[in-house]
Amino acid sequence: MLNINDQRLLNDLDELARIGSTGDGGVSRPALSPADVEGRAWFKRQIEAAGLEFHQDGTGNLSGVLRCADPQAKTLILGSHLDSVPNGGRFDGALGVLSALEVVRTLKEAGTELPFHVEALSFTDEEGSVLGLMGSQAMAGLLTADDLARPRGGLDALEAGMARIDVDENSILNAQRDPQTLAGYIEVHIEQGTRLEEAGIDIGVVTAMVGIRSFNVQFLGEAAHAGTMPMLKRRDALWGGSDYILRAKRHVMDDYTPGVVNFGQINAKPGAFNIVPAQVDLALEFRHGTDEEMDAMQRDLLAMAATVAQEHGLSVRTSPLDTLQPAPMDATMMAAIETAADALGLSHTRLLSFAGHDAQIMSRITPSVLYFVPSVKGISHNPAEYTAPEDCINGANVMLHAVLALASG
Ligand SMILES: [Zn+2]
Numbered sequence: 001m002l003n004i005n006d007q008r009l010l011n012d013l014d015e016l017a018r019i020g021s022t023g024d025g026g027v028s029r030p031a032l033s034p035a036d037v038e039g040r041a042w043f044k045r046q047i048e049a050a051g052l053e054f055h056q057d058g059t060g061n062l063s064g065v066l067r068c069a070d071p072q073a074k075t076l077i078l079g080s081h082l083d084s085v086p087n088g089g090r091f092d093g094a095l096g097v098l099s100a101l102e103v104v105r106t107l108k109e110a111g112t113e114l115p116f117h118v119e120a121l122s123f124t125d126e127e128g129s130v131l132g133l134m135g136s137q138a139m140a141g142l143l144t145a146d147d148l149a150r151p152r153g154g155l156d157a158l159e160a161g162m163a164r165i166d167v168d169e170n171s172i173l174n175a176q177r178d179p180q181t182l183a184g185y186i187e188v189h190i191e192q193g194t195r196l197e198e199a200g201i202d203i204g205v206v207t208a209m210v211g212i213r214s215f216n217v218q219f220l221g222e223a224a225h226a227g228t229m230p231m232l233k234r235r236d237a238l239w240g241g242s243d244y245i246l247r248a249k250r251h252v253m254d255d256y257t258p259g260v261v262n263f264g265q266i267n268a269k270p271g272a273f274n275i276v277p278a279q280v281d282l283a284l285e286f287r288h289g290t291d292e293e294m295d296a297m298q299r300d301l302l303a304m305a306a307t308v309a310q311e312h313g314l315s316v317r318t319s320p321l322d323t324l325q326p327a328p329m330d331a332t333m334m335a336a337i338e339t340a341a342d343a344l345g346l347s348h349t350r351l352l353s354f355a356g357h358d359a360q361i362m363s364r365i366t367p368s369v370l371y372f373v374p375s376v377k378g379i380s381h382n383p384a385e386y387t388a389p390e391d392c393i394n395g396a397n398v399m400l401h402a403v404l405a406l407a408s409g
Helices: 006-018 034-049 094-110 134-139 145-149 155-164 169-173 195-199 237-255 291-311 331-343 358-362 389-407
Strands: 053-056 062-066 075-081 117-123 182-190 203-209 211-220 260-269 279-288 315-324 348-353 368-373
Touching: 006 034, 006 094, 006 389, 034 053, 034 062, 034 094, 034 117, 062 075, 062 094, 075 094, 075 358, 075 389, 094 117, 094 182, 094 389, 117 134, 134 169, 134 358, 145 169, 182 331, 182 358, 182 389, 195 203, 195 348, 203 331, 203 358, 203 389, 211 237, 211 291, 237 260, 237 279, 237 291, 279 291, 291 315, 331 348, 331 368, 331 389, 348 368, 358 368, 368 389
Parallel strands: 075 117, 075 182, 182 368, 203 348
Antiparallel strands: 053 062, 062 117, 203 368, 211 279, 211 315, 260 279
């Protein structure tokens, strides 16, 4: 049975972790920073040393390509990201890119005949130091001149960064890949949670990256003297808001697990010790795996706000803010991951991803799958992030055998 070269994968993980090392096991390689540029140069050297075709596209995505015999064949992309958050861990993103590289090297050495080209790819700025999911969004044709004019890291950071990696606004806006040329996308990532570790399961096949909806929920009551107004006569907007938060939590846990709800901000007005709050604004956000579940959660949560308002003698206004659609993974690609795990004798389960990844963007243009390997204690975006060597090796071997499963149709 064909397997990756374990030691070579682990050596790559160690070598890459020296670039931008924080000295305590972590790495700081924010996208387009000098450390990221160094990491990118290292990746290019590995691709060339392996005798693969090196490419940098218009948005700075880097890849090593193994061509099959048919020049007209489509390309299967294996990827993730080499950039990190400031003071991040050494596995987030890096494991996916280095697994992809190791799989492509293994296929090349074995001389395996494939019906598609295979490309090990690192996306630019997944973490959003400058512009979140920049590389995958540009590849999917989703970035606009407007996005580039208002990057979240600031225009100066984007311009300095683009110069460092030899891209410009025009090349980024023209980095789109034709979906007709793609055979699919596979990404392995550390879980960044504890579900696999707690269940003692090797591989988590993601069914969807959750959708996210956010609302402002405003309860309106009446300001009053905090001493003289009798308790039973108060129309306290914050009592209503507090009751709502706890009821929403219970309802989502009872009826929508594994969906989640969050209230990230409470703003009470007038906002003084001695005034009964007249107005409360709550930042409501909820996440789930399908549009149907998101619609049902929204219906319940907004109806509950109206009920709570009525019970507290308040009025309520809800206004929608942002919406991110759930990104379902492709059934055939998911089956390939499960077939591979079975062939390797690894246990697997299906789960949702509550964090964003390049796979959610790639799923818009090509059949995509994301799968997880365990993260110790779920620690991530932290130098203490850790995934055991055997789990890293398992992840890469699953990718190799998923490619073979897709190749044999
Ligand atoms: Zn990541």
